[in-house]
Amino acid sequence: MEFELASGMxxxxxTPAALRALLDGLPEPWIRGTEGPDTFSxxxxxxxxxxxxxxxxxxxARIILAGGPDPRFEPYDRFRHWERNKGRSLxxxxxxxxxxxxxxxxxxxxxxxxEEQLALPGNHPxxxxxxxxxxxxxxxxxxxxxxxxxxxVMAKQYREAVGPWVPFLPVLTDHEVPRS
Amino acid sequence: MEFELASGMxxxxxTPAALRALLDGLPEPWIRGTEGPDTFSxxxxxxxxxxxxxxxxxxxARIILAGGPDPRFEPYDRFRHWERNKGRSLxxxxxxxxxxxxxxxxxxxxxxxxEEQLALPGNHPxxxxxxxxxxxxxxxxxxxxxxxxxxxVMAKQYREAVGPWVPFLPVLTDHEVPRS
Numbered sequence: 001m002e003f004e005l006a007s008g009m010x011x012x013x014x015t016p017a018a019l020r021a022l023l024d025g026l027p028e029p030w031i032r033g034t035e036g037p038d039t040f041s042x043x044x045x046x047x048x049x050x051x052x053x054x055x056x057x058x059x060x061a062r063i064i065l066a067g068g069p070d071p072r073f074e075p076y077d078r079f080r081h082w083e084r085n086k087g088r089s090l091x092x093x094x095x096x097x098x099x100x101x102x103x104x105x106x107x108x109x110x111x112x113x114x115e116e117q118l119a120l121p122g123n124h125p126x127x128x129x130x131x132x133x134x135x136x137x138x139x140x141x142x143x144x145x146x147x148x149x150x151x152x153v154m155a156k157q158y159r160e161a162v163g164p165w166v167p168f169l170p171v172l173t174d175h176e177v178p179r180s
Numbered sequence: 181m182e183f184e185l186a187s188g189m190x191x192x193x194x195t196p197a198a199l200r201a202l203l204d205g206l207p208e209p210w211i212r213g214t215e216g217p218d219t220f221s222x223x224x225x226x227x228x229x230x231x232x233x234x235x236x237x238x239x240x241a242r243i244i245l246a247g248g249p250d251p252r253f254e255p256y257d258r259f260r261h262w263e264r265n266k267g268r269s270l271x272x273x274x275x276x277x278x279x280x281x282x283x284x285x286x287x288x289x290x291x292x293x294x295e296e297q298l299a300l301p302g303n304h305p306x307x308x309x310x311x312x313x314x315x316x317x318x319x320x321x322x323x324x325x326x327x328x329x330x331x332x333v334m335a336k337q338y339r340e341a342v343g344p345w346v347p348f349l350p351v352l353t354d355h356e357v358p359r360s
Contacts, residue, residue: 001337002341003341007207007210011206011334014203018198018201018202020201021194022198023194024189026190026194027187029181031193069252077281082307125292127347128344129344130345133341134341134342137345138345138348139343140338141335141345141352144351145331145352147327148331148335148351149328151325152325152328153192154324155320155321155325157181158181158188158318158321159321161182161183161313162318162321163311163314165307165317165318167307167308168306168318169318169322169325171321171325171328172321175350175354
C-alpha cells in the first residue's frame with residue numbers, strides 16, 4: 001500500500017478514540033501492568049504517544065519543510081514521559097493525547113502538502129536520509145504499533161490465568177524479549 | 181494477574197467499541213489488507229470474533245455449567261466466517277459483533293457465577309482439561325490478541341511506505357510467519 005496523505009490521516013484521526021474506547025475506566029491493573037522491567041504499560045504507551053505529538057512527528061515535518069541545508073532531526077527521547085507524567089491519571093493523558101492529535105491533524109491538513117513537498121528530504125540521526133512521505137507513513141505505523149502494544153501488554157496480564165490456552169493465544173508469547 | 185470476573189468483563193465490554201473506533205469508515209485497503217495468504221484482514225478479524233460469540237466462548241461455558249459426565253467442547257472452526265460473511269460490509273459486522281457481545285455479556289452477568297462454578301471442568305478437544313475460569317480468561321486474552329492483530333495487519337500495509345523506519349517499528353516485522 002502506497003502512502004496517501006488523506007488515507008493515512010484517517011488512521012491518525014482515529015487513534016485517540018480507539019485507545020480511549022479500549023482503556024478508559026478500566027481497573028488499574030489493566031492500565032499499569034507491563035511486559036517486564038523497562039517495558040511500557042498501557043499508561044506508558046499513551047504517554048509515549050503524547051511525547052510523539054510534542055517532540056517527534058510534527059517537529060520533524062517542520063524541519064523538512066523548512067528546507068535548510070541540513071534537515072537533521074533532534075534525537076527522540078523514548079522515556080521523557082516517565083518523568084513527565086508521574087501522578088497523572090490515565091483519563092487526563094487520554095484527553096491530552098486527543099487534544100494534541102487534533103491540533104496536529106489540523107495543522108497537517110492546513111499545509112495542503114503537494115507531492116513535491118512529500119518528497120522533500122530529512123536526515124534522521126540514526127536512520128539517515130528519509131523523506132517527508134516516509135516520516136508521515138512512519139507516524140501512522142507507529143500509532144498502530146502502539147495500539148497493538150497496548151492490547152498485547154494487557155493480554156499478557158492473563159498469561160497464567162488462561163492455563164492451557166497459551167499455545168492458541170500467540171499474543172501471549174509475542175515479544176518475550178522486548179524489541180524496542 | 182489473577183482472573184477476576186468483573187474485571188475481565190470490563191475488557192470484554194469494551195472490545196466492540198474499540199474496534200469500531202479504530203476501523204469504522206476507513207478506506208477499504210486498510211480494512212481488506214492482510215499479512216499474506218491465508219491470514220486475516222481487519223475485516224476477517226471481526227468475522228472471527230463474531231464466530232467466537234456464536235460458537236465458542238458461551239457455548240463452551242454452557243457445556244461446563246451443564247456438568248455432564250464428559251464436558252467436551254465442539255471443535256472450533258477458525259474459518260467459518262470466510263464463507264459466512266461474503267458480501268457483507270464492515271459496518272454490518274461491527275454492528276453484529278456489538279449486539280452479540282452485549283447479549284453474551286448480559287448472559288454471563290446473569291449467571292452470577294460463584295468461585296465453585298468458576299472451578300468447574302471442561303474438556304478441550306486439543307488442550308485437554310480446562311476450567312471455566314481459564315475459558316473466561318482466554319476469552320479476554322483472545323479479544324486483546326485480535327485487537328493487536330488488527331492493528332498489526334494495518335501497520336504492515338505501510339511496510340514499504342515507511343522506508344528506513346522498519347527497524348524502529350517492530351510491529352512491521354512481528355509474525356513474519358503466521359503463528360495462528
